[in-house]
Amino acid sequence: MMLSMSPSSIARSSLEEMLESLRRRDENEKPKDLPPALPARPTSKARLPSARRALPKNFDVSNAIPAHTPNVISKKEDIKRSRGGSFGSKKTKGVPPGESPYVMASEEKNYEQRLEEIGDVDSTAEPSVSEPKFRESEWDDNVGYFIKKKLRVWCQLPNGQWESGLIQSTLGEKASVLLSDGSVVKVSTGALLPANPDVLEGVDDLIQLSYLNEPSVLYNLQYRYSHDIIYSKAGHVLIAINPFKDVQLYGNDSVTAYRQKLFNGPHVYAIPDSAYNEMMRDEVxxxxxxxxxxxxxxxxxxxxxxQYLAALGGGCGGIECEILQTSRILETFGNAKTSRNDNSSRFGKLIEIHFSATGKICGAKIQTFLLEKSRVVQLAPGERSYHIFYQLCAGAPSGLKDTLNLKMASEYNYLNQSSCLAVNDVDDASKFHMLMEALNTVRICKEDQEHAFEMLAAVLWLGNISFQVIDNENHVEVVADEAVTSAASLMGCSAKDLMLALSTRRIQAGKDIVAKRLMLQQAIDTRDALA
Incomplete structure (x- = not known):
């Protein structure tokens, strides 16, 4: 066997021999008394801090913003705006063919998180985050995907109502949509909105929806309402839909379950519970x-x-019970039946509940404002005046009725003018007895209660006062009847003084005071203003 050696191998051998000779020479020249050398320090993989440089004197903050920053911000805002999802525009940030639009929300969320991390990178360096590639696609790309996958969309009909359906075909800016009832309608593409997948049907938090458009939100609330779930939420905001019936969602058992965190779904208890906890934690x-x-x-x-705050702040006795009873009193004197609501509050109120440092209720303050005074004398058809008038006529004991000379509610003009004297499934007599208990609970004395009822009865009798024309100029005088005597007696004045006040106006001319008779409409307005 023959071995051959290339010139490169010969050169390497000569180099090795030279290095070996140099190493031996260094060892011979090294002093003998030196300590052994320390081991080499391992190379650190930590990132070295960048050198600090002084800013130039002509440095301008507006010019120091990196060029890529506005692009990052604008792209992030575009992604947030695109969550609603719409087919209305001719060109949009479309979904590439073959990809589901339902995954866009998660991709956008991850992209936003990556964009936020750019803020931690040195402003002089280019961002290392690779932005997702959303190509500009025609509207037909999105519609084609929805047609291919048979995904539902919302279409707005000419009457403004939203209906769910499937896109069958498109022609220009028109689309044929097969509705759930089997009919086919042609609507503008601008009236189409994507619907959420069935897996998100009836979610308790609207933020979980992939598409937060109007029909999707309304459908989700309607779906929950049809299953007797009246509470939903949108982040920290609670959405409650009036069930117009009794629902078994409240009471001591429900309060206990919520306080022990056995139930954490959307509920009205969540709002006062969160407010109470933050008040105790932050003292704000x-x-x-x-x-x-x-x-x-x-x-x-x-x-x-x-009621929930009362349970948190003390229980069912003492001042907590008094605060709850004030709601019944305010409701009786300030609520009325309207065409839309049988128990409509006709005033605004601000309720302050004061807590001690230990979290116990120690007091309350209630402010009322904007009472609808005109409802006392003028009612729309099908509506009622304030509850207290009907409850007083129906539930007052015989002794109180004799004192006030009360009659049936149907005999008072202020109450019978709307032809509505009762509310379905409401017993005015029993409501009056509950009012009396509430007045006693908040310690309103009997004398003050009687004075309040006297003023209420006086208002009713004032409405029955009538006038008669006495001359050609339409001047009037008050008809002396039971209404005048009853109203005057309850108000603590004579019938003559009341009749004079309702039919004349006193005018001061210099040092003289002249009484001028009122016309019919002026007298009626004066009577109603007094009531």
Whole structure:
């Protein structure tokens, strides 16, 4: 066997021999008394801090923002705006063909998280995050995916109602949609909105929906309402829908379950519970705002929230019970039946509940404002005046009726003008007895109660006072009848003084005072203003 050696191998051998000779020479020249060398320090993989440099004198903050920052912000905002999902625009940030639009929400969330991490990177360096590639696609790409996968969409009909259906075909800016009832309608593509998948049907938090458009939100609330689930939430906001019936969601058992965290779904108890806990933890005043249109259930929701706070702040006795009874009193004197709500609050109120440092209720303050005074004298058809008038006529004991000379509610003009004297499934007599218990609970003395009832009866009798024209100029005088004598007696004045006050007006001319007779409409307005 023959071995051959290349020139490169010869060169390497000569180099090795030279290095070996140099190493031996260094060892011979090294002093003998030196300590052994320390082991080499391992190389650190930590990132070295960047060198600090002084800013130039002509440095401008506006020019120091990196060029890529506005692009990052604008792209992040575009992603947030695109969550609603719409087919309305001709060109949109579309979904690539073959990809499901339902995964867009999670991808956008991850992308937003990556974008936020860019803020920790040195501003002089280019961002290392690779942005997702959303190509500009035609509207037909999205529609094609929905047609192929048979995904539901919402279409708005000419009458403004939203209906669910499947896109059958498109032609220009028109789309043929097969509705759930089997009919096919042609609507504008701008009236189409994507629907959420069935897996998100009836979620308790609206934020979980992939598409937060109007029909999707309304459908989710309607779906829960049809299953007797009246509470939903949108983040920290509670949404309550009036069931217009008794629901078994409240009471001591429900309060105990919620306090022990045995139930954590959307509930009205969640709002006062969170406010109470934050008040005790941070020692900061908390506010609960209950808003909605007439008949939405604001009054009942406020009472339920106060009941929960009373349970947290002490129990069922003492000042807690008095605070709860004030709601019944305010409701009786300030609520009335309207065309939309049988127990509509006709005033606004601000309730402050004061707690001690240990979390116990120690007092309360209630402010009322904007009472609808005109309802006392003028009613719309099918509506009632304030509950107290009907309850007083129906439930007052015989002794009180004799003192006030009370009659049936149908005999008073202020009450019978709307042809509505009763509320379905409401017993005015029993409500009056409950009012008396509430007045006694808050320690309103009997004398003050009687004075209040006298003023209420006087208002009813004032409405029965009539006038007669006495001359060609339409001047009037008061008809002396039972209404005048009863109203004057309850108000603590003579019948003559009351008749004079309702039919004349006193005018001061210089040092003289002249009494001028009123015309019919002026006299009626004066009577109603007094009532």
């Amino acid at each position: 005043n908390q506010s609960i705002i209950i808003s909605g249109e007439s008949g939405a259930g604001k009054t009942e929701t406020a009472k339920i929230a106060m």
